[in-house]
Amino acid sequence: MEITRNGTRHSNKGPAEYFTGQVRVDPLFPAHDPARTSGAYVTFEPGARSAWHTHPLGQILVVTAGSGWVQAWGQPVHEIGPGDVIWTPPGEKHWHGAKAGTSLTHIAIQEALDGKVVDWMEKVGDDQYPNF
Amino acid sequence: MEITRNGTRHSNKGPAEYFTGQVRVDPLFPAHDPARTSGAYVTFEPGARSAWHTHPLGQILVVTAGSGWVQAWGQPVHEIGPGDVIWTPPGEKHWHGAKAGTSLTHIAIQEALDGKVVDWMEKVGDDQYPNF
Numbered sequence: 001m002e003i004t005r006n007g008t009r010h011s012n013k014g015p016a017e018y019f020t021g022q023v024r025v026d027p028l029f030p031a032h033d034p035a036r037t038s039g040a041y042v043t044f045e046p047g048a049r050s051a052w053h054t055h056p057l058g059q060i061l062v063v064t065a066g067s068g069w070v071q072a073w074g075q076p077v078h079e080i081g082p083g084d085v086i087w088t089p090p091g092e093k094h095w096h097g098a099k100a101g102t103s104l105t106h107i108a109i110q111e112a113l114d115g116k117v118v119d120w121m122e123k124v125g126d127d128q129y130p131n132f
Numbered sequence: 133m134e135i136t137r138n139g140t141r142h143s144n145k146g147p148a149e150y151f152t153g154q155v156r157v158d159p160l161f162p163a164h165d166p167a168r169t170s171g172a173y174v175t176f177e178p179g180a181r182s183a184w185h186t187h188p189l190g191q192i193l194v195v196t197a198g199s200g201w202v203q204a205w206g207q208p209v210h211e212i213g214p215g216d217v218i219w220t221p222p223g224e225k226h227w228h229g230a231k232a233g234t235s236l237t238h239i240a241i242q243e244a245l246d247g248k249v250v251d252w253m254e255k256v257g258d259d260q261y262p263n264f
Contacts, residue, residue, distance in 0.1 A: 001204040001224060006215025028194055029217050035189045035243050037169045057167045062160055062239075072133040083138025085161050092133060107194075109241065111167050 004029075014042070014050075018120050020097075020129075021048025031112055038117065039109040044068060049097020049129065052121040054090075056113035061086040061096060061106040068104030069130060070096040077130055080104070095124045100131065136161070146174070146182075150252050152229075152261075153180025163244055170249065171241040176200060181229020181261065184253040186222075188245035193218040193228060193238045200236030201262060202228040209262055212236070227256045232263065 014023025026041040036057075041064070052073070061070070063084045070086050071077040073093035080086060080096075088094050098104040110117045146155025158173040168189075173196070184205070193202070195216045202218050203209040205225035212218060212228075218238075220226050230236040242249045 001202070001207065001221070001226060002219040003202070003210055003212065004217045004219075006213070009217075029192050029219060032190060032219055032221065034222065037192070037241060037243055039192065039194070039241065058164060060161050060169070060171070062171070070133070070135070075133065078133075078135055080135065081138070085136045085141075087134040087136075087161060087164055089133070089164065090166065094133060107239075109169060109171065111169055111243075 014048075018051050018053070019048060020051070020123055021045055023048050023050075028107070036111045036113075037109060038112070039107055041105060042108050043103060043105040044098035045103055046098050047100050049124050050095045051123045052093055052095050054093050054119045054121070055088060055110050056090055056116055056119070057111040058090045058092075059088045059108060059110040061088075061108055063104070063106045066098065066104040067102045068096065068098045068106075070094065093121065097124070100129075146180075150183050150185070151180060152183070152255055153177055155180050155182075160239070168243045168245075169241060170244070171239060173237060174240050175235060175237040176230035177235055178230050179232050181256050182227045183255045184225055184227050186225050186251045186253070187220060187242050188222055188248055188251070189243040190222045190224075191220045191240060191242040193220075193240055195236070195238045198230065198236040199234045200228065200230045202226065212238075225253065229256070232261075
């Protein structure tokens with residue numbers, strides 16, 4: 001049994017290559033082989049969002065604070081808030097992030113396939129990001 | 133993409149067969165094949181705890197509120213609180229729950245192996261439960 005204490009897992013910046021705006025990743029747990037699930041809190045400052053991306057085995061988001069957006073490619077954008085849980089199936093192109101005026105925090109949980117948890121694509125342009 | 137909204141996932145009682153005291157399970161997400169991870173909030177009222185058990189692919193606990201205990205078989209009992217993350221490896225016999233005087237809430241995340249996420253064993257006796 002391994003206990004990692006609150007305050008001992010270093011916060012990281014969401015890389016500018018994959019995110020627009022200011023994003024913080026607070027790791028919760030890595031995958032422990034033969035288990036393949038990892039998890040982290042992700043906090044988006046107002047206006048911040050992920051790039052478009054897919055996950056080889058899908059992803060669960062559990063929203064814990066704030067108000068934001070999630071969108072699958074070719075589908076309408078959906079508002080998300082605390083307690084909402086979003087399942088994105090394997091290979092579905094999507095993005096998630098904060099609203100222009102409010103931050104968003106969610107837990108992100110995903111399984112690795114051959115050691116990979118995400119395939120990054122192009123950024124969400126200002127023409128694609130909801131301006132309300 | 134599937135969004136389940138806050139307030140739409142029915143709370144369940146932790147079965148008396150596997151828990152001592154009053155325990156509530158608030159489901160977050162089921163496993164979505166080919167992914168195999170499921171998750172739920174589990175809330176233990178003061179004095180409540182799981183029976184001894186193992187997980188075929190291990191388990192992650194993310195403590196979100198309260199104060200409680202976790203113990204692996206043959207090891208000391210450890211106090212846990214908000215922000216602590218506990219990894220129990222596959223097959224390790226253990227229990228978790230509240231303190232006698234305080235409730236505990238954690239997220240529990242585990243992967244299924246051949247459709248199974250847990251093997252339940254005997255209850256944690258009053259002689260095994262910390263009386264402080």
